[in-house]
Amino acid sequence: MSAAAYGPPASTPPELVAPPRTEPSRARRWRRNFTFDKISLFLVFLGIPLALYITFVVSPLIQAVSYSFTDWSGFSPNFKPVGFENYVKILSDDTFLKAIRNNALLAVVVPLIIIVLSLALATMVTVGGASTGQVRGIRGAGFYRVISFFPYAVPAIITGIMWNLIFDPSSGLVNGILTGIGFSNFKSFPWLGNIRTAMPTMMFVIIWGFVGFYMVLFIAAIKGIPAEIFEAARIDGAGRLRTAWSITLPLIRENVQTAYIYLGIMAIDAFVYAQALNPQGGPENSTLTMSQELLSTAFQKGEFGVACAMGVVMGLMTLLFAAIVFSVNRATGGKDRITLA
Amino acid sequence: MENTSFGRRTLLTGSLAAAALVPLASCATGGGSSSPKASAGASSADNPFGMATSGTIDAVIFNGGYKTDYVDFAGTQLTKKFPGVTVKVSPSTQIAQELQPRFVGGNPPDIVDNSGAGAIGMSTIVDQLEDLTSVLNANNYEGKKISDTVFESAIKAAGTYNGKLAAMNYAMTVYAFWYSASLFKANNWTPPKTWAEALDLGAKAKAAGKYLLLFGKEAASYYLTTLIASAIMEGGDDVRKNFESLKPDCYSQPTVVAAFKGLEAIIKAGYMKPGGSGTQFTAAQAQWSNGQEALLYPSGGWIENEMKSQTKADFQMTGANEFTISSSPKMPAGSLHAEAGEPFIVPSKGKNVPGGKEVLRAMLSKDAATNFATTRLALTVVKGAAPAESAMSTALKSQSDLLTKAGDNTFSWKFITYYGLNKENLVVMNSFLEGQMSADDARKGLQAIVDKAAADTSKPKLQVS
Known part of the structure; x- marks a missing residue:
């Protein structure tokens, strides 16, 4: 049993196999077959979702953009256009700029750590087991899989409240343990109230909540890789790290990219965690997120126009993030298609 | 791949683009046509606002510490007087989120808490709100003029915006330093009157293994409240006016500087429990009311109700006047930061504006006010509607006593809520109370927040009186 048996002849490595070309006549045939059946199917499965999408996604989006150029208070039907004034205002506002930097930091750090950790865990429970016999995960893999998924089953707000109590300076578990084993400096140490620790603490809570889910996602992806490939690599003398880096990662690259983008979108929002852990924005606004600032601007300050502009900035940041992830993936060789056929 | 999906893709993109243009025409603010008003009745001494004598009044009431059934009670009183009219009370915990579309759509409720x-x-x-002066000028259900039976100056101080009485605040909140009378008695302590006395008490507290003060992260601003009150008591009403008008040096007024120094000395001496900036505020308050880890806590009178289930038995929660700087402050002894809270508003576009005012009239009458005081254990702006002394808790009694002692010398301010500064203030106050920021830097930080609000031209400024 060798890798060659599963790919085309050894002269063409699997990376270079192009998807099969379709014959040009198919397009014409498709048009000819515009029967009632097809049109009704088209209406039900494309028309309705499209209508829903336009009503509930596209139109609010356009509205938000148009309101961002007005001085709408949110509580009266009257407003007048103010051009780019709202954007100038938020982009020269120290608090909002701080929030942008916080979200950018979250978007860089959180997805990276979550993906590294969940990939490591996924590798362990799928292919990291004994190095003889069939390729399998470490002993008790099923158990680890279930317990690491638990945090994700807890609603985000509960996660936030729970960790808020665990990090409580006086009666929290963390300081209790630390002082208990002799670190008396941690008596009443405010993890979420100290400017140096507040952001890392919040990141830790988010990471704790998501690692399990992405681990399961990656497990599914790794299980899709035929075990023979891993066996072949092993026979060729590849260790676990080499296998993970040179076999697993390239083969589940698309999954990693998708996970990275999802996590980035989550980190640019991060509202629930930030609001549960530090509703006032943390020490010196060190955990303030754009979404928190947006909420208070809209409903407490009554400046919906400005809040809409913040929303647009958030949206643009998300797009920018996705674009960066895509181009990094392409630049590092992600465009070369890998197939197992 | 591309060949086959080309047809579908272009179709999709095309329909998307076409559809994208449609909603531009119909936006959320397209409504605005106000709903027809209920036909008004004739106004008379008995029906001062000319409410229609049949129909319903739509009330949306904040469902917080006071719940909403006290408005139901007032509604029953109203129905007794006008049998054809009913009050529909809808509780809400998110007033802004829930009512925003109704204000935009031009169909707000008749009365809102x-x-x-x-x-x-x-x-x-x-x-978009009615001037409620007409309610003060009307007679209550006992036939007395309402303005004579309420704390009128407190109502006007809290509810006047740009010369208009836009909000009728119903509950009377007294601000004080709260302590356990039983604990103080057992240790032979007396509540301090000045910041210097507080520092002395801090030493005694430390000797007893306790802190003088503590704080929680969402409530760090309570200390700003007490510092401003202290500065106003010491320096007189001008200090308050300078804050209200967002003066560029309002946090540099001498009495403000002195008050901040007073608190800083306590923090530096280690009499403020550390870790508050990472502690949820009710958890922190429980360390005071249940754990008795600190002696004093500055707060409004709601503290008793808020901590009811987490207060040590025989705590005997009692309020003392907030600290002054010297023993001879400018304002007379007993002057009190007291504020009328729970703002009721009557939107002008409501279907039944007279009905909204009539609900307020019922609430400001003796039966409803006494009901509120007895069942909510809190005071209203209606004078003499407090429950019998025997029915009062120690905390409620001290609120009542402090108010009586103050007489007309009560004051309050609203620049923080009006300009929405609390969230930003909290950031500075947390650092200051944690000892990470000096008093001078804290004042500078707070001043910067005021300066930013003063420079913002998008909102009308508060008229100061």
Whole structure:
């Protein structure tokens, strides 16, 4: 049993196999077959979702953009256009700029750590087991899989409240343990109230909540890789790290990219965690997120126009993030298609 | 791949683009046509606002510490007087989120209790509200003129926006330093009157293994409240006016500097429990009311109700006047930061504006006010509607006593809520109370927040009186 048996002849490595070309006549045939059946199917499965999408996604989006150029208070039907004034205002506002930097930091750090950790865990429970016999995960893999998924089953707000109590300076578990084993400096140490620790603490809570889910996602992806490939690599003398880096990662690259983008979108929002852990924005606004600032601007300050502009900035940041992830993936060789056929 | 999906893709993109243009024409603010008004009745001494004698009044009431059934009670009183009219009370915990579309659509409720963390900023809607002076001028259900039976100056101080009485605040909140009378008695301590006395008490507290003060992260601003009150008591009403008008040096007024120094000395001496900036505020308050880890806590009178289930038995919660700087402050002894809270508003576009005012009239009458005081254990703006002394808790009694002692010398301010500064103030106050920021830097930080609000031209400024 060798890798060659599963790919085309050894002269063409699997990376270079192009998807099969379709014959040009198919397009014409498709048009000819515009029967009632097809049109009704088209209406039900494309028309309705499209209508829903336009009503509930596209139109609010356009509205938000148009309101961002007005001085709408949110509580009266009257407003007048103010051009780019709202954007100038938020982009020269120290608090909002701080929030942008916080979200950018979250978007860089959180997805990276979550993906590294969940990939490591996924590798362990799928292919990291004994190095003889069939390729399998470490002993008790099923158990680890279930317990690491638990945090994700807890609603985000509960996660936030729970960790808020665990990090409580006086009666929290963390300081209790630390002082208990002799670190008396941690008596009443405010993890979420100290400017140096507040952001890392919040990141830790988010990471704790998501690692399990992405681990399961990656497990599914790794299980899709035929075990023979891993066996072949092993026979060729590849260790676990080499296998993970040179076999697993390239083969589940698309999954990693998708996970990275999802996590980035989550980190640019991060509202629930930030609001549960530090509703006032943390020490010196060190955990303030754009979404928190947006909420208070809209409903407490009554400046919906400005809040809409913040929303647009958030949206643009998300797009920018996705674009960066895509181009990094392409630049590092992600465009070369890998197939197992 | 591309060949086959080309047809579908272009079709999709095309329909998307076409559809994208449609909603531009129909936006959320397209409504605005106000709903027809209920036909008004004739106004008379018995029906001063000319309410229609049949129909319903739509009331949306903040469902917080006071719940909403006290408005139901007032509604029953109203129905007794006008049998054809019913009051429909809808509880809400998120006033702004829930009512925003109704204000935009031009069909707001007839009366709203605009309170809680999700309240609508007054500066945003003040133009759409009725002037409630007519309610003060009307007679209550006992036939007495309402302005004679209430704390009128407190109502006007809290509810006047740009010369208009836009909000009728119903509950009377007294601000004080709260302590356990039983604990103080057992240790032979007396509540301090000045910041210097507080520092001395701090040493005694330390000797007893306790802190003088503590704080929680969402409530760090309570200390700013007490510092401003202290500065006003010491320096007189001008200090308050300078804050209200967002003067560029309002945090540099001598009495403000002195008050901040007073608190800083306590923090530096280690009499403030550390870790508050990472502690949820009710958890921190429980360390005071249940754990008795600290002696004093500055707060409004709601503290008793808020901590009811987490207060040590025989705590005997009692309020003392907030600290002054010297023993001879400018304002007379007993002057009190007392504020009328729970702002009720009557939107001008409501279907039944007279009905909204009539609900207020019922609430400001003796039966409803006494009901509120007895069942909510809190005071209203109606004088003499407090429950019997024997029915009062120690905390409620001290609120009542402090109010009586103060007489007309009560004061309050609203620049923080009006301009929405609390969230930013909290950031500075947490650092200051944790000992990470000096008093001077804290004042500078707070001043910067005021300066930013003063420079913002998008909102009308508060008229100071």
